[in-house]
Amino acid sequence: MEGILGATVYPVLVMGGLAAVFAVMLGVASRVFYVEVDPRIKAVEELLPGANCGGCGYAGCADCAAAIVRGEAPVNACVASPPEVYEKIAKLLGKTVEAKEPQVAHIMCRGTKDKAKIRFRYMGIEDCRAAVLVAGGDKECLYGCLGLGTCVKSCPFGALRMGENGIPVVDRDKCTGCGTCVRVCPRGVPKLIPASQKIVTVCNNHDAPPTVKKICEVGCLGCGICKKVCPEKAIEIVNFLSVVDPSKCNLCGKCIEKCPTGAIQQILPG
Amino acid sequence: MHHEVWHFSDYVMLVVSAIFINNILLARFLGNCPFLGTSKRMDTAFSMACAVTFVLGCTGPITWLIEKYLLIPYDLLYLETLAFILTIAVFVQLVEMVIRKISQPLYRALGIYLPLITTNCAVLGTCFLNIKEKFNFIQTIVFSVASAMGFGLALVIMAGIRERFNFARIPKNFQDTSIGLITAGLIGLSFFAFQGLAK
Incomplete structure (x- = not known):
């Protein structure tokens, strides 16, 4: 009797009792x-x-979803989703x-190695964020692309690749405009532009004309010729850098013809 | 030492031993899964250390009580592992609920590693060590918390080093977990120096 108790009843009672108490x-x-938890979130x-790119300004997709449901963010808060997704979310809510x-995103620099x-010759860690720490980077231009591919490595959608000339190239089909590259670049070389914008000043340099002339063959001098020739007044010179307003630009191409360094580029076929 | 009256200095020695000399991670090599999994960022590592300290602080004494008042009287020592794991699982659930209520971002940051404390061998190992070393109840509480603090210390040291890996030129074959294991071994080696503290 004692043996049966010890072998079966006690273990069952002890473990069962423990489990019951814990339950x-x-x-x-x-x-x-x-x-x-709101099931709609x-x-x-x-x-x-689900890339958690942070392009919406929230900590991740879960955070963004919660903000959308609470009404703090618009249904199209996610910059990385196609329009169909916005409609689905809107329908749901x-x-x-x-x-x-x-x-x-567009890489605002054409300053290739030549x-x-x-x-000086930078031989440190292959990361732009590390390279700027060494005397401000190896380029004479303090605004240009360092070409070590930090943006390429951090793009959550694989939309960037390093071009042969050392300047990254954006794959516009894959780019969602999340802005991760803009945030990781220590110099802010990638910029977000409207997807329909065709004419862009591909330069990031804010130095005065003589300085730019000395350090880069293809940089925007900030000379203002483009502003003078533009019939639509679509170009402004902001701090020695020309900026094209795509809403006014009619693609006449006069600025591209007259630009002394070729910094103004047509990036999409007209 | 076990059957004598313990003085304050003995408790200090117990704490020092659990944190430095016999560090649960670096000398006994228990709990390597969360050690490598949650040590990539300092804030996650610190939260994990706090969660483990809480779980171990609760489960250590409770498993000791279960051992002494249930398993030994009824001669059920073969159920030790089962009963201990059950206790640990319950407390992990409890911690999960509390963290979820208190801090959503922390809950998400810990992610899968929170439920994994259930199978964290550092926790189960410490519970077994309490029994094996024949500690009394007070010693069990002290040792459990100190052991968890040792775990936390190792985790925080590791996170501090691993955060700097971002800017280190690590050969491709050694990246991520490999260099993590090598680093863990080297920290373990350096912790062996504390062996000199014990007479």
Whole structure:
């Protein structure tokens, strides 16, 4: 009798009793620490791309979904989603989509190794963020692309590749305009532009004309010739850098013809 | 030492031993999964250390009580592992609920590693060590918390080093987990120097 008790009844009672006590404890705790979760947050999160790129300004897709459901962010807050997703989210929440022009990244530098002067030979870590720490980078130009590919490595959508000339190239089909490259670049060389913008000043240098002339063959001097020849007044010179307003530009191409360094480029066929 | 009256200095020695000399991670090499998994960023590492300290602080004494008042009287020592794992799993669940209620970002940052404390051998190992070393209840509490602090210290040191890996030129074959394991071994080696503290 004692043997049967020891071999079967006690183990079952002890383990069962322990389990019962813990079960009651967890049951009480789950009531006390209950967190209400809106089921729509999960649904919206599943519609988002899940890359956690942070382009929306929130900590990740889950955070963004919560903000959309709470109404703090618009249904098209996610910059990386195609328009169909906005419609699905809007339908789910009973809201309407406000039209927003999609954006793509563009690398605002053409200063390849043969065109832009180098001050010294950088042999450190292959990362632009590390390279700027060494005397401000190896290029004479303090605004140009360092060409070590930090943006390429950090693009969550694989939309960037390093060009043969040492300047990254954006794959416009893959680019979602999330802006990760803009944030990681220590010099802010990639910029987000409207996807329909065709004429762009591909330079990031804010130095005065004589300085730019000395250090880069293809940089924007800030001379203002483009501004003078533009019949639509679509070009402004902001701090020695020309900026094209795509809403006014009619693609006449006069600025491209007259630009002494070729910094103004037509990036899409007219 | 076990059967004598313990003085304050003995407790200090126990704490120093658990944190430095017999560090659960670096000398006994228990709990390597969360050690490598959550040591990439300092804030996650620190949160993980806190979660483990809480879980171990609770489960250490409770498993000791279970051992002494349930398993030994009823001669059920063969159920030790089962009973201990059950206790640990329950407390991990509890911690998960509490963290979820208190801090959503922390809950997401810990992610899969929070439920993984359940199978963290550092936790189970410490519970077994309490029994094996024949500690009394007070010693069990002290040793459990100190052991968890040792785990936390190793985790934080590791995170500090691994955060700097971003800017280190590591050969491709050694990147990520490989260099992590090598680093863990080297920290372990340096912790062996603390062996000189014990007479």
